[in-house]
């Protein structure tokens with residue numbers, strides 16, 4: 001059975017868990033329990049440990065998390081009550097009775113894990129799910145003695161497990177495919193980023209991290225920890241020694257690299273210095289010490305060498321997928337770019353040089369088995385699945401609520417182009433990853449570079465519109481499936497699809513006015529032509545950032561159909577693709593009438609810029625009067641360019657990036 005690229009498309013083989021036991025009240029177990037309780041509030045969670053003090057400390061820690069979340073406004077009081085209700089501690093394995101999932105996060109000792117699981121298996125039903133948290137031990141070894149191993153696998157969480165979305169799910173040969181699919185789906189539906197890996201020691205991400213740290217330690221023969229961390233800052237938010245101090249990670253590297261050395265060769269053996277040092281003398285992230293140029297180059301080449309070497313090995317051996325590898329390194333390990341992204345950026349010649357030098361200095365370490373270009377994933381930011389002759393394209397940028405940038409829109413366009421002439425493909429569905437957002441709009445992180453240059457900003461809007469203009473001309477149906485928020489550019493993308501199906505809880509919004517800019521890729525143009533009776537509502541969305549709920553949007557004809565939950569949504573969207581076959585209607589070309597705008601009340605003046613509101617109103621009126629769609633869209637692109645040169649845009653974008661409210665009172 002082939003796994004779905006988007007886990008939310010899997011049909012769950014079992015219901016949601018009702019009672020989970022987390023074994024181990026040390027560092028990571030309680031954090032996993034907290035994630036589970038906040039993600040599935042009705043769940044009963046039993047935290048099990050042999051030491052009552054550990055349980056008491058863990059429960060106090062979790063109560064502290066809840067307090068902090070309430071104080072910061074991230075959690076309401078009702079939610080807080082649910083988060084702690086049904087959470088209990090126990091030192092008695094008898095508490096496992098009736099659990100439908102036992103998650104062990106107690107130890108990295110294989111023999112002890114096996115003893116724990118023998119005990120667990122004697123107390124739970126033969127179909128209860130059993131998972132073990134480990135960063136390195138293969139599932140095949142942990143579960144070798146289980147009577148019913150098909151319900152068991154490794155789920156590897158990353159610190160802090162309640163907040164770090166990454167979790168590796170190991171697809172080992174002894175596990176039921178349906179179990180792995182169920183876990184991936186459950187994680188994706190509860191805000192996590194499940195990454196499937198094969199059962200190699202250290203899986204994907206610890207192969208990268210442990211060897212990165214080990215290589216850093218080997219470099220200490222000719223450099224200081226502070227020098228290595230300073231050079232590493234180019235690639236990671238925090239250098240290897242800083243992270244090792246934070247995580248008390250030295251013994252872990254010794255253990256995991258010994259495991260790799262025993263399995264795969266002496267070149268993985270941990271640096272001997274790990275045995276004699278407890279804490280490293282290094283610099284905090286962002287700080288630098290002086291590193292002479294020649295030494296800098298040597299450190300940089302070695303660090304890059306180990307990253308590239310591990311990356312090609314992971315892909316060559318099928319331990320994990322190329323796009324997952326990059327995403328996991330960014331999200332779980334704090335790399336600025338994934339190793340394959342780095343490879344693409346540095347170019348083949350430079351990477352080949354680095355790998356040659358690494359092979360000479362570190363004989364035995366893996367090297368590329370094919371031309372470097374072949375390691376690049378076909379898609380980095382989207383997943384593609386098949387459903388009833390329809391290509392389901394999932395926007396996946398979990399770090400930015402699936403926000404769009406040019407590379408992502410180009411990928412969507414490439415998938416559509418690849419299949420649109422194929423008579424076996426009926427059309428396309430575009431959906432967002434996770435259950436929170438379809439797409440949070442254009443990537444605001446890329447906006448600062450556009451400020452102050454009207455032509456460049458207008459051209460950016462034109463470039464971002466390549467996909468949308470293609471959709472305008474596409475005879476094959478493309479249906480948007482709104483699984484959550486559709487904001488700004490995300491909503492503009494949905495508006496250009498030939499139909500919109502929305503989860504009942506989905507919300508649409510054009511927040512640009514609050515950023516001091518205008519929605520430049522169609523929202524001031526297209527909806528007035530497609531849904532003229534929604535014009536007054538659209539005015540409010542554009543000039544006041546008003547939200548539109550899926551139900552209201554359906555009444556206005558913007559949304560074609562409502563759905564309940566992710567699977568229902570995609571099923572309906574796929575059916576709609578078939579219903580639209582041969583019946584895709586182009587957006588009308590001729591001018592349209594728009595009603596007058598209501599003046600923005602003076603009380604809202606600081607929340608919005610008068611100049612931007614005026615720009616929006618003018619663009620909407622001019623675009624409505626334009627005699628062709630192309631001309632109307634051009635008015636939108638230029639208005640985006642004009643907005644990018646205003647004081648309001650500088651203030652709005654700076655405020656978003658600084659996570660504060662904008663103040664437009666002084667910007668005009």
Ligand code: COA
Pocket residue numbers: 399400401403440441442443444445485487488489511512515
């Ligand atoms: N571009 C870039 N990053 C974005 C983004 C966007 N459009 N929308 C969200 N993100 C990022 C956030 O910066 C945050 O990153 P961080 O974890 O590194 O801080 C992450 O996605 C999660 O978003 P967060 O704001 O923490 O989630 P939330 O639930 O508190 O708020 C929103 C959700 C959608 C209300 C808020 O993210 C938002 O206002 N986003 C901007 C929407 C927008 O204006 N879109 C139009 C752009 S033209």
